[in-house]
Amino acid sequence: MAIARPVDRRLFFILDRAHTRLSKEADNYLAKNAGVGTSQAAVLIYLGYHDRCRLTDLAEGTGRNNAAITGLVGRMEADDLLERITLTSDRRAKAVALTDKGWALREQVMNDFRDFNDRLVKGLTESEVETVLKFLALAPENVKAD
Amino acid sequence: MAIARPVDRRLFFILDRAHTRLSKEADNYLAKNAGVGTSQAAVLIYLGYHDRCRLTDLAEGTGRNNAAITGLVGRMEADDLLERITLTSDRRAKAVALTDKGWALREQVMNDFRDFNDRLVKGLTESEVETVLKFLALAPENVKAD
DNA sequence: CCACAATATTACACATCCGAAGTAATAGAA
DNA sequence: TTCTATTACTTCGGATGTGTAATATTGTGG
Numbered sequence: 001m002a003i004a005r006p007v008d009r010r011l012f013f014i015l016d017r018a019h020t021r022l023s024k025e026a027d028n029y030l031a032k033n034a035g036v037g038t039s040q041a042a043v044l045i046y047l048g049y050h051d052r053c054r055l056t057d058l059a060e061g062t063g064r065n066n067a068a069i070t071g072l073v074g075r076m077e078a079d080d081l082l083e084r085i086t087l088t089s090d091r092r093a094k095a096v097a098l099t100d101k102g103w104a105l106r107e108q109v110m111n112d113f114r115d116f117n118d119r120l121v122k123g124l125t126e127s128e129v130e131t132v133l134k135f136l137a138l139a140p141e142n143v144k145a146d
Numbered sequence: 147m148a149i150a151r152p153v154d155r156r157l158f159f160i161l162d163r164a165h166t167r168l169s170k171e172a173d174n175y176l177a178k179n180a181g182v183g184t185s186q187a188a189v190l191i192y193l194g195y196h197d198r199c200r201l202t203d204l205a206e207g208t209g210r211n212n213a214a215i216t217g218l219v220g221r222m223e224a225d226d227l228l229e230r231i232t233l234t235s236d237r238r239a240k241a242v243a244l245t246d247k248g249w250a251l252r253e254q255v256m257n258d259f260r261d262f263n264d265r266l267v268k269g270l271t272e273s274e275v276e277t278v279l280k281f282l283a284l285a286p287e288n289v290k291a292d
Numbered sequence: 293c294c295a296c297a298a299t300a301t302t303a304c305a306c307a308t309c310c311g312a313a314g315t316a317a318t319a320g321a322a
Numbered sequence: 323t324t325c326t327a328t329t330a331c332t333t334c335g336g337a338t339g340t341g342t343a344a345t346a347t348t349g350t351g352g
Contacts, residue, residue: 122288
């Protein structure tokens with residue numbers, strides 16, 4: 001069939017607006033409970049799964065560019081949440097490792113987000129959540145240039 | 147059951163990262179074709195459906211706050227895409243109206259996004275797209291504080 | 293050893309967001 | 323009417339993001 005429905009043309013903006021509103025809530029929620037914003041929280045979460053990864057990988061994994069990551073990691077290092085480590089294997093690269101304080105905060109962020117994400121999917125069945133995850137995984141690949 | 151699956155805890159970040167990547171692609175795509183970014187495009191789209199709406203409504207409709215809208219509209223007014231109109235009915239409020247140039251650009255943005263959104267949902271059935279839309283509509287309400 | 297590539301940092305210009313404070317106009321109460 | 327609270331927008335300061343370009347350091351291949 002493939003009938004062009006008006007909603008199709010606005011899908012990106014619907015996503016954008018939903019993301020904006022969710023981010024605002026998540027920021028408030030996190031700031032109140034853990035004292036960080038979503039950008040730093042994303043770094044904490046990612047490092048929990050890929051500790052001592054290199055800055056370039058961290059940038060890729062959190063969707064920021066290298067310049068942004070340098071600043072982000074710098075602020076977090078100043079707050080004692082992580083530390084930069086020069087790798088002996090490649091001394092051009094720096095790895096990032098969570099400190100004890102970083103690990104503890106990550107734990108709290110994870111707990112906060114368990115609640116947050118539970119509310120996020122309220123009204124959806126498990127299979128519908130799977131569909132959303134499938135979309136979120138496919139879409140960025142689908143639109144990648146070239 | 148409600149078994150806590152690890153993916154649940156990261157849902158927000160999966161969404162955040164997907165949004166970041168999609169926005170970057172959309173920005174490139176739009177900048178190349180229409181010469182605006184996604185924020186300005188969102189305003190153009192919204193105004194097409196609600197021309198001469200007030201700034202507060204525009205802010206609500208695009209998910210930004212009033213301060214952000216003032217700047218955004220200011221830049222677009224400088225580019226001759228729209229104009230501010232002081233309402234005689236309430237002189238505190240300002241309405242925003244697309245110029246001819248704004249309408250023309252909106253048309254192009256809509257065409258660009260038809261292609262973009264088509265690619266966005268590649269691999270999903272219509273019913274799965276409906277599920278995604280349902281999620282995007284529900285989620286911001288679900289997490290709204292109090 | 294040398295040329296080139298890769299990594300991270302820094303600097304710049306700019307877009308965009310927010311919250312808080314400020315200004316102006318309206319609406320409602322005394 | 324006059325005082326007060328609310329509403330609408332703007333302004334300000336600060337955070338964060340982007341892209342680009344320059345730089346220093348290091349690794350790699352010839």
